[in-house]
């Protein structure tokens with residue numbers, strides 16, 4: 001059994017606000033549910049994550065399962081596309097979540113996220129809670145025990161089951177997660193998650209359009225353009241980073257489930273006979289990548305999907321797996337960071353059919369004289385969930401430090417790579433420190449801070465997760481050396497001022 005988390009989500013959210021990582025969108029007007037803004041620190045962090053992804057996935061020197069070099073090119077498509085794209089992809093007809101309303105609290109939940117707990121006999125009360133929400137589950141258990149006047153759950157009497165399995169009679173004796181009375185939860189109803197808008201001056205169903213709910217379809221819709229305009233040959237990938245929008249029924253858990261978020265997706269096109277090798281290759285590659293940017297083994301897991309939860313496009317193919325992180329709000333459970341799926345040729349077939357371009361959209365292999373729809377392996381990651389996982393992983397309490405907490409970001413991800421300080425604000429030290437700062441800043445995001453005591457300056461940098469602090473002191477005037485303080489060990493070393501620039505580049509790597 002994994003350990004219970006010691007990190008508090010409330011504390012992480014508070015630090016994010018205090019230090020300019022993440023703010024509620026339009027906070028001065030009371031915010032808007034499911035939308036978040038990144039402040040100066042958060043913007044750098046998220047940019048570092050996306051830059052590392054692009055560098056490693058698109059421009060990386062990767063070797064495929066047969067020793068070949070892996071070729072990926074990028075696109076940048078629009079958020080609003082011809083609505084026929086979403087009919088072809090299945091989103092107009094199928095991108096629905098079953099939704100449940102609470103008549104008492106007015107809260108809305110995804111039916112497939114609700115679990116109920118209670119005695120098996122038909123007259124007993126049932127208590128609903130949101131699966132993977134530790135607080136809610138505990139509240140439901142407490143309420144049940146109080147109602148039944150017993151000390152502990154009894155496996156012979158109490159059962160746990162999905163809300164979607166309840167009959168109307170069961171619902172009548174069920175108490176919602178935020179309700180006091182029984183029977184206030186409605187029957188699940190379908191709800192399309194796409195945001196609608198109108199293109200042009202007149203609001204009319206004829207010019208209705210959608211904000212894209214995923215970046216993948218822009219890639220498929222451009223498959224023919226990319227193959228015709230470049231020298232790509234199967235196997236190859238097309239990558240995209242961009243915004244996606246979903247009118248989530250219950251946005252929650254900070255940025256984890258937002259209504260506007262960013263995805264980092266690759267559609268990797270392969271010959272159908274090679275699906276198994278490429279699926280395993282991408283799954284393992286992506287799992288290793290999240291570890292390489294600082295998510296620890298204990299909090300990261302790879303979960304292969306059961307057959308019955310495969311998405312509509314995933315045929316009985318090579319498989320689907322999720323890379324999951326144990327967030328403080330999901331612990332001891334995990335939340336999805338990235339899905340890796342064998343999508344077969346579903347999307348290309350659908351677009352070929354709906355656009356009437358049938359054979360033209362097939363890939364032609366001139367060497368083998370073969371025309372076919374390639375199969376697709378799709379690693380689809382969330383930039384916001386990734387950023388949130390980095391924040392949760394980094395949050396480290398340390399009562400011995402003045403800040404009480406420090407953010408242990410991997411140096412490649414850290415928003416600020418180095419803080420540059422003059423020990424005192426006189427004797428020519430600020431001039432030397434500022435000169436060094438300006439030199440380092442050409443390549444790395446650094447901060448110059450001449451104010452307050454050195455201890456307070458270290459504390460500020462610890463809270464921002466800055467891996468190195470560089471101090472110019474009076475000795476620098478004669479020795480030309482500066483002090484480097486390491487965030488995690490708090491140890492210090494002296495280094496020649498001329499060596500700092502290339503040393504820092506080695507430490508933080510490339511974006």
Ligand code: ATP
Pocket residue numbers: 214246248255256257258259260261262263336337338339380381382383384385386
């Ligand atoms: P979930 O089951 O959590 O709703 P999903 O399986 O629908 O997610 P995908 O459609 O596979 O998600 O999207 C790929 C990635 O996009 C996810 O792994 C996640 O990182 C990100 N993502 C999806 N929905 C959201 C959201 N509402 N807020 C933030 N990120 C999201």
